[in-house]
Amino acid sequence: xxxxxKIFIATLxxxxxxxxxxxxxxxxxSPAGGSATHPGILDRAVMCEKVTDGxxxxxxxxxxxxxxxxFCFTEFSSITKKDVIVHNWIRHDETVARIKLTVEPPRWATxxxxxxxxxxxxxxxxxxxxxxGAILKTLRFSITQ
Amino acid sequence: xxxxxxFFSSLRWQDILDITLNSYILFRLYILFRGTSTLRVxxxxxxxxxxxxxxxxxxxxxxxxxxxxxTAAAAIIIIVVFGNEIRNVFQAKNFLSIFWRIHxxxxxxxxxxxxxxxxxxxxxxxxxxxxxxxxxxxxxFIRGGIDWDGVVSKEMIKSIFWHxxxxxxxxxxxxxxxxxxxxCILPLSHRLGIPSYYGTRHRAAAGLAEATDALxxxxxxxxxxxxxxxxxxMRIIRSPKQLEEFIRAHTGQTIKxxxxxxxxxxxxAGAALASVILVSMIWFGFTRGxxxxxxxxxxxxxAELPPEMEIVNASAGSVNVNLAGAATLIQSLRxxxxxxxxxxxxAHVGDNSFKIKTADISSPPGIHVNRIQPESVTVTIDxxxxxxxxxxxxxxxxxxxxxxxxGVDVKPAFIKVTxxxxxxxxTSTIYTQKIPVDTITKSGQITVKPAFENGLEPASGTxxxxxxVEYTVMPKNPVK
Numbered sequence: 001x002x003x004x005x006k007i008f009i010a011t012l013x014x015x016x017x018x019x020x021x022x023x024x025x026x027x028x029x030s031p032a033g034g035s036a037t038h039p040g041i042l043d044r045a046v047m048c049e050k051v052t053d054g055x056x057x058x059x060x061x062x063x064x065x066x067x068x069x070x071f072c073f074t075e076f077s078s079i080t081k082k083d084v085i086v087h088n089w090i091r092h093d094e095t096v097a098r099i100k101l102t103v104e105p106p107r108w109a110t111x112x113x114x115x116x117x118x119x120x121x122x123x124x125x126x127x128x129x130x131x132x133g134a135i136l137k138t139l140r141f142s143i144t145q
Numbered sequence: 146x147x148x149x150x151x152f153f154s155s156l157r158w159q160d161i162l163d164i165t166l167n168s169y170i171l172f173r174l175y176i177l178f179r180g181t182s183t184l185r186v187x188x189x190x191x192x193x194x195x196x197x198x199x200x201x202x203x204x205x206x207x208x209x210x211x212x213x214x215x216t217a218a219a220a221i222i223i224i225v226v227f228g229n230e231i232r233n234v235f236q237a238k239n240f241l242s243i244f245w246r247i248h249x250x251x252x253x254x255x256x257x258x259x260x261x262x263x264x265x266x267x268x269x270x271x272x273x274x275x276x277x278x279x280x281x282x283x284x285x286f287i288r289g290g291i292d293w294d295g296v297v298s299k300e301m302i303k304s305i306f307w308h309x310x311x312x313x314x315x316x317x318x319x320x321x322x323x324x325x326x327x328x329c330i331l332p333l334s335h336r337l338g339i340p341s342y343y344g345t346r347h348r349a350a351a352g353l354a355e356a357t358d359a360l361x362x363x364x365x366x367x368x369x370x371x372x373x374x375x376x377x378x379m380r381i382i383r384s385p386k387q388l389e390e391f392i393r394a395h396t397g398q399t400i401k402x403x404x405x406x407x408x409x410x411x412x413x414a415g416a417a418l419a420s421v422i423l424v425s426m427i428w429f430g431f432t433r434g435x436x437x438x439x440x441x442x443x444x445x446x447x448a449e450l451p452p453e454m455e456i457v458n459a460s461a462g463s464v465n466v467n468l469a470g471a472a473t474l475i476q477s478l479r480x481x482x483x484x485x486x487x488x489x490x491x492a493h494v495g496d497n498s499f500k501i502k503t504a505d506i507s508s509p510p511g512i513h514v515n516r517i518q519p520e521s522v523t524v525t526i527d528x529x530x531x532x533x534x535x536x537x538x539x540x541x542x543x544x545x546x547x548x549x550x551x552g553v554d555v556k557p558a559f560i561k562v563t564x565x566x567x568x569x570x571x572t573s574t575i576y577t578q579k580i581p582v583d584t585i586t587k588s589g590q591i592t593v594k595p596a597f598e599n600g601l602e603p604a605s606g607t608x609x610x611x612x613x614v615e616y617t618v619m620p621k622n623p624v625k
Contacts, residue, residue: 060550090573093573123539125537142541
């Protein structure tokens with residue numbers, strides 16, 4: 001993690017969300033996807049203002065710096081074993097934070113976030129990768145005034 | 146002893162050739178000019194030069210300056226004053242003999258036959274003109290004539306100048322034991338001191354003798370006397386014996402004893418040895434002195450770069466080279482004579498480190514590289530490449546309160562760019578120019594230009610100079 005950017009990880013909480021629907025999905029016997037290094041199927045990946053009750057709030061691609069923080073929310077299914085994913089926060093081609101998150105079978109949702117400052121204005125992206133570094137999805141967004 | 150071995154083992158084959166070649170040139174100069182005053186003057190000139198160098202080494206400023214001037218002037222004076230002697234050497238009958246002949250064996254003349262023939266002609270009052278060439282080839286001064294190439298005999302001489310012989314009216318040229326040409330026309334002398342009773346034949350003899358180093362014998366038809374002309378003098382010859390002595394002196398056809406030959410050979414061997422010693426001393430003085438050091442900043446020349454590659458950066462544009470050599474060589478060293486060349490034939494894209502070796506530095510012979518700073522140089526090599534890179538909209542400004550942009554669709558999503566491969570490798574996204582969000586109140590689209598960085602540009606024929614950005618705007622949900 002870069003010292004220049006005082007990244008505030010909103011939380012590394014990994015928690016089970018919507019226990020019943022995800023559990024039911026597991027129970028429905030959805031096939032586990034991915035190879036040995038694949039953490040599962042990435043069902044949802046969004047940028048949002050907040051995560052409340054395990055759900056992303058106000059998903060968007062432009063966030064004002066006055067909002068103070070921004071989050072990347074990811075949701076996986078068909079997870080076969082406890083695994084690790086990474087959220088790489090990149091500002092204008094410079095990686096400012098690499099946040100490792102754990103995912104567990106059968107379904108798991110997790111998120112990371114950063115605190116925003118004035119100098120963080122500009123184009124950003126979050127690359128969501130598996131443990132081996134393979135990019136699962138790239139989310140692009142902007143931080144504005 | 147070991148030092149001596151190291152010293153000789155450091156000699157290159159070029160050094161041996163250098164010494165041998167110059168020793169031979171010096172030896173040839175001695176052989177060509179021996180017996181002439183030119184050699185003595187050259188020796189004097191060498192002494193002057195040595196004196197000037199000594200004066201310079203001792204710090205005698207005015208003396209060395211004066212000696213230098215005298216030496217330079219003397220060299221010109223020698224060429225002017227001894228022009229004839231120098232010309233005679235290079236006008237030798239056999240030009241190649243300048244390079245290899247040591248002894249100049251005199252042409253052997255059939256002296257008895259010649260003198261008897263000439264005096265028989267004189268006795269019978271038959272006019273005759275006979276040329277005995279010296280060291281200088283007289284061909285340039287002799288016109289006309291007929292090739293004869295007959296063996297000399299008194300009968301032959303008499304028959305050539307016999308009144309009824311068609312070739313009797315002219316000069317015969319005698320080269321050793323053969324009469325090479327007859328009926329030759331010689332240049333007439335315009336000298337005033339020639340006696341009035343001498344006719345055209347005598348004037349012709351005097352004319353050639355003045356112009357060349359030939360000896361010319363004349364038989365007077367009127368007086369039956371024999372005259373020889375050489376240089377500016379003409380002399381009446383009274384007897385065959387006297388004529389023989391004259392011809393012997395002129396041709397160098399003297400009777401040499403074994404002792405005399407050995408003495409001359411020893412003299413020549415001594416001259417050869419002296420030449421080798423002198424040149425070796427000069428050579429070692431010039432090249433083996435390592436008492437002087439010089440430090441030069443030499444630009445690095447990068448060579449053999451594959452045409453598709455280019456140098457992006459080099460950690461050093463020049464190196465500091467410390468050179469050692471004799472003071473004379475170092476003083477005459479010009480910076481452009483030292484070059485540093487680094488070969489990039491095996492270079493790859495990215496950073497390449499090259500150690501600069503002594504072999505990479507070229508300097509004049511006799512000058513050695515002591516130290517190179519820096520010892521290595523890092524060269525960044527790049528080449529042209531093309532790649533499709535994703536495009537991202539770059540928003541700025543302040544979005545109205547209560548609104549959020551939930552989606553952005555960029556077209557084209559990728560742009561094919563061209564540029565240096567290293568720049569392409571570190572570019573993961575092509576951003577658009579800034580798109581202001583202050584005026585956005587509802588979903589819509591905008592056309593903007595890409596903001597290329599790192600010297601990249603759109604690949605030709607692929608478009609990519611405009612980007613359409615579609616955005617979706619929704620009201621914000623209240624946050625708990």
